Amino acid sequence: MSKAGRVIVVTSGKGGVGKTTTAANIGVALAALGEKVALIDADIGLRNLDLALGLENRIVYDIVDVVEGRAKLRQALIKDKRNPNLVLLPAAQTRDKSAVNSRQMQQVVADLLAEEFTYILIDCPAGIEQGFKNATAGATEAIVVANPEMASVRDADRIIGLLEAQELCNPMLIVNRLRMRMVKNQEMLSVEDVQEVLGNSVKLLGIVPDDEAIITSTNRGEPAAMDDGNLAGQAYRNIARRLRGEEVPFLNLEEKNGFFDRLKRRFQRN
Amino acid sequence: MQPVELKAWRNGLLRELLLVIPAESAWQEALTQVEARLQENRNSLLGRGAQLTINFGVRSVFQAELEALVDWLKRDYELLTVAVVGTDSATQEAARKLGLAAYLMLPGTSLAAEESGTLSRNNALYVPQTVRSGQRIVHAGHIIVGGDVNAGAEVVAEGDILVFGVLRGLAHAGSQGNEQARIIAGRMRPQQIRIAGQIARAPEEAGYAGPGERLPEVARIENGAIQVSRV
Numbered sequence: 001m002s003k004a005g006r007v008i009v010v011t012s013g014k015g016g017v018g019k020t021t022t023a024a025n026i027g028v029a030l031a032a033l034g035e036k037v038a039l040i041d042a043d044i045g046l047r048n049l050d051l052a053l054g055l056e057n058r059i060v061y062d063i064v065d066v067v068e069g070r071a072k073l074r075q076a077l078i079k080d081k082r083n084p085n086l087v088l089l090p091a092a093q094t095r096d097k098s099a100v101n102s103r104q105m106q107q108v109v110a111d112l113l114a115e116e117f118t119y120i121l122i123d124c125p126a127g128i129e130q131g132f133k134n135a136t137a138g139a140t141e142a143i144v145v146a147n148p149e150m151a152s153v154r155d156a157d158r159i160i161g162l163l164e165a166q167e168l169c170n171p172m173l174i175v176n177r178l179r180m181r182m183v184k185n186q187e188m189l190s191v192e193d194v195q196e197v198l199g200n201s202v203k204l205l206g207i208v209p210d211d212e213a214i215i216t217s218t219n220r221g222e223p224a225a226m227d228d229g230n231l232a233g234q235a236y237r238n239i240a241r242r243l244r245g246e247e248v249p250f251l252n253l254e255e256k257n258g259f260f261d262r263l264k265r266r267f268q269r270n
Numbered sequence: 271m272q273p274v275e276l277k278a279w280r281n282g283l284l285r286e287l288l289l290v291i292p293a294e295s296a297w298q299e300a301l302t303q304v305e306a307r308l309q310e311n312r313n314s315l316l317g318r319g320a321q322l323t324i325n326f327g328v329r330s331v332f333q334a335e336l337e338a339l340v341d342w343l344k345r346d347y348e349l350l351t352v353a354v355v356g357t358d359s360a361t362q363e364a365a366r367k368l369g370l371a372a373y374l375m376l377p378g379t380s381l382a383a384e385e386s387g388t389l390s391r392n393n394a395l396y397v398p399q400t401v402r403s404g405q406r407i408v409h410a411g412h413i414i415v416g417g418d419v420n421a422g423a424e425v426v427a428e429g430d431i432l433v434f435g436v437l438r439g440l441a442h443a444g445s446q447g448n449e450q451a452r453i454i455a456g457r458m459r460p461q462q463i464r465i466a467g468q469i470a471r472a473p474e475e476a477g478y479a480g481p482g483e484r485l486p487e488v489a490r491i492e493n494g495a496i497q498v499s500r501v
Contacts, residue, residue, distance in 0.1 A: 128404075150421075154403050157420050161402030165369050197420060197438070199400045 005036075005113050007120045008243075009139035011163075013155030015126030017147045018176040018208075021218055023123040024052035025225040025233070026143075029240030030119050031086035032225070038077070038117040040108065041091035042135035043125040044099055050090050053080060054221020064092035067104040073111050082226065087117075097130050102137035109138030119243075128162060136163065142171040143205060146198075148178055148189040153197050160198060172205035173198060174239065179210045180253045206239035208232050209253050274303035276311055279323075286321045287349065288376075293329035301339070308347055322349045325376060326356035333364035340368065352406070371406055393429075400435065401425060408445075421461060430454070440464070449491050458487040458498060465489065470496035 010023040020043070027039045041049035044064065050056040058078050061071035066089070073089075080086035089108070092099060100108075112120050124135035136142065142163050146156040156173075163171050175191050182188035191207055211232035217224040224233035225240070231251065238248045272292035279288045289307075291300050322343065336354070343349040354365035355373045365372035393411030401407060401415055403422030413427040418435035425431055426442040430452045433441070437455035442464035444451025449466040462471045468491055486501040 154420070154422050158403035158422060161405050162369060164402075165366055197418075199417065201399075 005116070005118045005120055006141060006243075007109055007113070007122070007139045008141045008143055009042075009122040009124050009136050009168075010143045010145060011124035011132065011136065011159055012126065012145040012152070013128060013159035014147075014152045017145050017152050018214075019126070019145050020048045020052050020123050021214060021223075022143070022145050022174060022176065022208075022236075023121050024049060024218075025223045025236035026240055026243070027086055027119075027121050028053075028080075028083070028223040029225040029237045030121075030243065031080065031083045032237075033240060033244065035085065035118045035244070036116065037086045037119045037121065038089060038112045038115075039086070040089045040112075040120065040122045042100075042105070042122050042131065044091045044131070045093065045096040046125065047091040047093040049123050050078075050088060051221060052218050052223060053086075053088055055080065055088055055090075056221070059090045062090045062092040063108065064095050064099045066108060067100050073108065073115075097125065097134065100134055102134050105134045106138045128158065132159075132162070136166055136168060139168060142168045143174060144171045144198075144202070145174045145176050146194055147176055148183070148191070148194055150189070153189065153194055156194075157198055160202060170201055170203060172243075173202045174206045174208060175204070176208045177210040178207055178253060205242055206235055207250055207253065208235040208239075209251070274300060274307055276304075276307040284321065286323060286352075288323050288325060290325045291327075291329065293327045297331075297335060304339075308343075319348055319350055321352045323353040323355060323376075324351060326354065326358070326361050328357050329361065330358040331356070331361045331364055333367050336361070336364045337368055340370070353408070371408070373408065375410065395427075401439065403439070419455075419460075427451070437463075443489075451490075453489040454486060454501060456484045456486050458485075458489065463489050463496060463498075465491050465496055468494075468496050470498075 010019050012019050023039060027037045031037045039049060040063065041047055050059060055078050061076035063076065065071040066073050066076045077087040077089055109120060122135050122139055125131035144156050144159055146152045160171055175194055178191065179188055183190045195204060209231050211230055213224050213230035214232050217227065224230055225236040227233050235251055238251065241248045272294065275290040277288050278285060289304065291304065340351045343351055351370060353371035353373060354361065355376050356362060357374055362372040394414055395409040395411060396414045397407060398416040400417030401419045401423040403420050406424040407413060408426045410428050412429035413425055413431050415425065415433045419425050419433050419437045419439040419441060421438040423439035426445045428444065428446045428448065431441045431443045433455040436457040437460045439460065440462045441453045441460060443453045444466040447466050451465050453463055453465065460472060462469060487498050488501050489496055489498045
């Protein structure tokens with residue numbers, strides 16, 4: 001028996017801050033590092049993670065089919081088309097959050113652990129209701145995604161309080177969609193501002209810049225972390241390495257907007 | 271045997287409902303009585319979505335029992351259970367697991383028999399960590415917070431409130447009408463402060479409270495209005 005897998009829920013409270021994109025990219029990056037990764041889409045009724053991974057055409061069974069006994073877990077797992085280390089357990093689109101309860105979610109996670117996955121990432125729905133409770137029920141660690149804006153930080157704060165009540169203490173923080181230029185002009189909260197509010201029980205796992213590449217890659221179903229040519233993808237790959245315990249310095253996000261700067265960056269990387 | 275009671279009460283500035291379930295009766299019997307009280311008061315309840323505190327006294331309640339009760343009250347009566355009062359540690363644990371506030375005694379009850387006893391005013395609650403958004407701490411004496419009080423969090427004390435970190439949320443001191451109560455914070459950036467029946471809100475231009483110097487300030491009622499000054 002290999003070492004026990006880690007079960008990490010990706011959550012945020014507020015919607016639209018990039019939970020699904022984050023889960024997809026970390027999953028892809030971890031799989032590229034040789035980890036055996038299972039992604040669970042717990043956003044039942046609002047299925048998205050399959051799109052981010054470009055696997056929407058391959059869904060036959062989903063998590064509700066598994067918990068209701070219509071399919072075996074292995075039948076429902078969809079292998080990623082690029083990396084066989086990565087599988088997705090999709091959500092059902094035609095049902096809602098009440099279709100899976102906390103105990104069933106814990107059972108699914110236990111079954112995945114028995115399949116010797118080293119990382120199980122759970123994409124949590126927005127909100128603090130039953131869907132959130134179910135998604136966090138099986139997890140032993142949490143990643144909180146926040147955008148550098150007041151509404152997102154306040155909701156992250158609320159979520160951290162709820163996670164602590166569920167004994168998911170010391171969550172990891174990803175600050176997503178940072179725009180360095182706006183921070184410099186004091187038009188956007190800085191990473192330090194966000195950390196100041198959320199306190200030092202929260203460990204900073206990564207900073208992801210606001211990058212147009214994310215929008216195009218999510219639409220194409222090719223997570224940015226697979227592509228060497230963008231900063232956000234680099235940030236996600238670094239996050240995956242930090243998750244595995246490596247010390248990786250944070251990216252220098254000073255904005256380089258000119259064409260030559262971008263060209264230079266492309267060369268510097270190799 | 272003491273019956274189950276349902277009554278309106280004031281929790282700080284809020285009007286809420288209080289459900290008292292004495293410890294003696296069996297759980298099923300207690301639930302039957304709860305239903306009877308709710309039916310009697312069906313029309314006079316505080317309206318849809320009223321907030322409810324349940325006082326269990328010394329009764330020990332399992333998490334599953336409490337969860338079923340809370341769900342039932344919400345589903346059938348649209349009563350939102352926000353807090354549980356009880357001295358039993360299992361009850362307290364169950365309440366916390368369900369994300370409810372858990373108190374040892376009812377906010378507003380003083381320790382000493384007489385209302386104005388110095389004992390009750392010298393009864394402080396120490397909260398070592400940061401109070402996060404959505405959390406609400408209510409106490410019959412003073413409250414001392416070792417960390418911050420974040421935006422969206424509420425701290426309600428009958429006595430004074432002392433926050434070592436940044437006060438960004440709502441603080442209500444002297445919640446039972448004590449106009450001598452004060453609020454002291456390491457950094458005063460609240461959304462709103464309340465002392466007794468007075469309410470003051472942050473100036474509009476104050477904006478976001480980022481990292482900055484700690485400058486302890488005190489809020490108190492002077493000449494009938496809340497004033498903030500340096501300690």
